[in-house]
Amino acid sequence: MNQPMILVVDDDHDVLQTTALMLRARDFEVLTALSGAEAVEICNRYPDQIDAVVADLSIPGDTSNYTQAIAEAFPDIKLIYATGIPRHIALSTGLVQPGVPYLEKPVSPDMLESLIRGGVRRFVKARDLW
Numbered sequence: 001m002n003q004p005m006i007l008v009v010d011d012d013h014d015v016l017q018t019t020a021l022m023l024r025a026r027d028f029e030v031l032t033a034l035s036g037a038e039a040v041e042i043c044n045r046y047p048d049q050i051d052a053v054v055a056d057l058s059i060p061g062d063t064s065n066y067t068q069a070i071a072e073a074f075p076d077i078k079l080i081y082a083t084g085i086p087r088h089i090a091l092s093t094g095l096v097q098p099g100v101p102y103l104e105k106p107v108s109p110d111m112l113e114s115l116i117r118g119g120v121r122r123f124v125k126a127r128d129l130w
Contacts, residue, residue: 004051004116005029009039009066010082011059015105019054019082022109028116035059036066043074050077052116057083057095080115082107 006028010016013034020030031046033039036059043050055067067079080101083090087104090096101115 003027003029005031005046005049006116007031007033007039007042007050007053009033009036009053009059010056011035011062012056015056019107019112023054023112023116026109026113036062036069039066040069040073043070043077047074048076050074052078052080054080054082054112057081057085057090080112082112 006023008016008019008023008030009032010019011034016032016034020032023030031042031050033042039053039055043053053067053070057067059066067081070077071079078101080103081090081096082103082105084105085095087096087102090102091098096102103111103115
């Protein structure tokens with residue numbers, strides 16, 4: 001049985017590698033990106049293969065709004081935010097829409113796995129959030 005393919009996006013190399021290692025240990029296929037531009041490029045390279053993106057909301061110097069670009073170009077990819085920005089700030093400033101899976105760092109491996117395994121088929125489609 002094919003495991004979900006997850007793209008992890010984070011500008012912090014250590015966080016990126018730790019998250020990827022944790023997901024691989026739980027039998028996920030994992031791709032990684034250090035920037036929003038790289039994340040969009042990877043989505044373009046693997047159309048119809050990536051099930052979910054675990055996205056850092058705050059990548060210094062990245063003004064691409066990559067999650068919105070991914071949502072518009074790949075509406076079946078599910079977005080999960082894993083970020084250091086408190087949810088109430090992200091919501092009140094419009095960085096994310098209500099209903100999007102959102103985890104504050106440090107991310108619990110069990111919670112992330114649960115969101116992916118329990119939600120890959122039932123997440124709100126990304127295109128419906130923008």
